[in-house]
Amino acid sequence: MLTISSLSKKFGDFQVLKNININAEKSQIYGLVGSNGCGKTTILKHIMQVYKQDEGYIAFDGEEVEKNSEIIKDFYYVQDTLYFPYQYTLNKLFHYEKLMYNMSEEKFEYLLKYFSIDKNKVLNKMSKGQKKQAAFVLSIAAQPKLLLLDEIVDGLDAVIKRKFWDILIKEVMDNDMTVIISSHDLKELDNICDKVGIMHEGRILREENLEKMKEDIKRVQFAVEGEFDPEVLKEFGILQHVKIGSVFIVTLTGNTEELEKYLKNTHTLLLFDKLSMSLEEIFITELGGVGYGKEE
């Protein structure tokens, strides 16, 4: 289990991370989502001890990472801006990393075939997508306990993305791997994440199991006869509301049955439907709540 507690960090005078708390369980895929520059990559680099925190701590399976750097042996980080040593082929890099990790040759060969990658091609001559696949293959072959993937599917086509998730889910199920994925592609994360942390301006706004989050944040559309002021619905935990024609679309945290009952009692209810919410919509709602994307 990965625990990040009260993590804070300043870059010079700029507070990059503010009191970050993250809990990712074993065999869990944790999605780290947030606005651009909110500190997702910075958190991942703190986990890998590339950066040192000003306050707080990071622990894995109860052991503090800063005090026991040996734990990093069980971590594998695939960064957003990939780097490969000069003139290295995937095969050469595999053998180099074998000196540091318990690399599985069997998995490596299997994944090469699965993704159709030429292991003898110089990595820096590969396309961006191929490089991502190569990095992913190495990360899976390394069999880490904690896998950190930074924008791993960014720029990949849908087929490759699907292949990625299939392999990842299989690894998590078979090997109890914990995965932290930071991504802008929220639709993709929606399908695979167990838990999500929504970040904005260096803070975790909300951390929840995705299912629970979806249960907590609901969206309904309704129409009533005559004039209606949505402000009267404050007690139902209204997060957002919008009126399209005569139909109100409301995002709320309160009970939808209670809302329907209230509307029926107070107005002539013409329409009332519950709508499903995607992670992306939850994300926009949460960030909208702190004013993001609503600036003049």
Add this chain to the structure above:
Amino acid sequence: MEKKNNFMPILIYSIKEKKNWVLLSTVIIFLTTTLIPYILRADEEFFIMFGIVELFILVLINCLVDNSFLHNEPKLTYYMSKPVTLSRQIIINIVTNSVFTVYLVALIVASVVFQGLDYDILKVFKMLIPWLSAIILLASLSSILSGNTLMAGAMTIFNFCLPLIILLVTMFIFSILENIVIGFSADVLNDYFIKNIYKLDYLYFTRYVDGSIDLVYLLLLPIILLFIALLIIRFVKRRKNENTGFIVFNGYKYFVAVFACLIIPASFSISFSRYTGMGSRLIISALLAILSYYIIIAFVEKSFRISKSSIKVFAVSMVLFAAVTGSTILVASQYENTVPNPEDVQMVYVGSSIWSVNSASEFLGDRSHEDISFTEWKRNHGMIIYEDINSIESITELHKQVLMDQTYYTDPDYYWMSNLVLAYWMKDGSIIRRDYKLIPEEELTKEHADKNEIAHELLISNEYKKQRFYYLYDEKYYSGRRLFAKLRSINDYSTIIEERDLKDLRDVLKKDIDNQYFDNTSFAELFMNDMRPKAVMENEQGYLLEIYEKVSNEDINYLDELYFNESFTSTIEYLK
């Protein structure tokens, strides 16, 4: 997951990865130290030295390239995310580069052996091995401190030269001091500082090139390397990898900026110390320091707007520099008016050459010259040193006069030097050296006359003559030698008398020298020791007597050139 101790396998892997550099270096060294001199049939030793320069460049480039991962965010993240700590990665690079360096040194040695050159050329490695070891460590340290590989290279050189930079700053302080505290010479202080306190020849191992390795070498080398290694460990732990810019650590950034901004005014001040006044030099030095500091900080911080903290650091540093300079001046000024008690003085020099004083001190301190006496050494160096108590008393009296008045009477066309050097070798073994910059004046004053009077006494003393004209007055020297003289005309340098035995001229010369009177220029003559009568210089009329010893018919040893004019009446009369 099984925990691996991966240090050795990664180290071996890292060494194997050097194969391309090894091949390239082998070709370069072989080509420049063996093949080219063979084809050109040129001086092989020059090419070996050239190979050594290449060796330094190759080692430095390799160290910087290997540590360049610290200066690129994705690269740094890649290596730091691997289960090898940053310290271990640095150690792996240091060991790999040490192995690479040993290989290159072996190549140079092989080249010397292969060409059958004198093995003495390899003596230089007694100094170069410490240098190379230090450079490998300093390159790592500088890479940790810097956020850019080019800057890391520059900082490696800066750190390597830091002891020299400190010396330059000290020289700067001394150059200020010599203008404020009279009698103190920056040259003397520097010489004393280097020889007795700040022994750079030990620090840079230069003294071992011609000497043998001793215990100091064996202790000092590991201490220096250990010190740099401890700095590496400290800064690796404290490095903030998120920091960008040319220099990662603020403290180090200011350290470099402050020292670098002192180098330029220091160089200026030292170079122009003899041509400019103290006030203008200080003003120019301060302006240069401010400008240099601003440029360095603007460059390092990549901004023309200088931060408040940078200004504070500069102000504090300058206050500190002023405090150190002030304290040094304060300490020195306590000795400004000190004139030794004649009873405590063993011997004293009065002249104008601080270099001669340093040479004499070196000679007296070095026991390896026991085959030659000090008297002989003085003769060879044309140096007059007084040991007689009366002479010493006269000189201390003269010293007191100089402290009261730093001018002297002279004709500017005649005498041109204005440095009076006094050196007392004390009975307790210490040496007091003073160097006064005197101002020539054309109007005779009472102070001038007082100094001339004392100087005259010294000039007519037997002790002076016995040293200055030893071939005439020193019986011990004179007896049993074949001494001759040749007379020339000053006008056209033509020979008037080809060769005359000195014994024929000795009495008349002695008579004329005894009667010689420098009048108002006695003091100037005493410390300049010129002995060219004014008339000779002005009219180019007179004679030059070349004194020489015939050791054999082939071996002639020239002893002196004696200029004289009609005032040497006895000699002129005799020669007619």
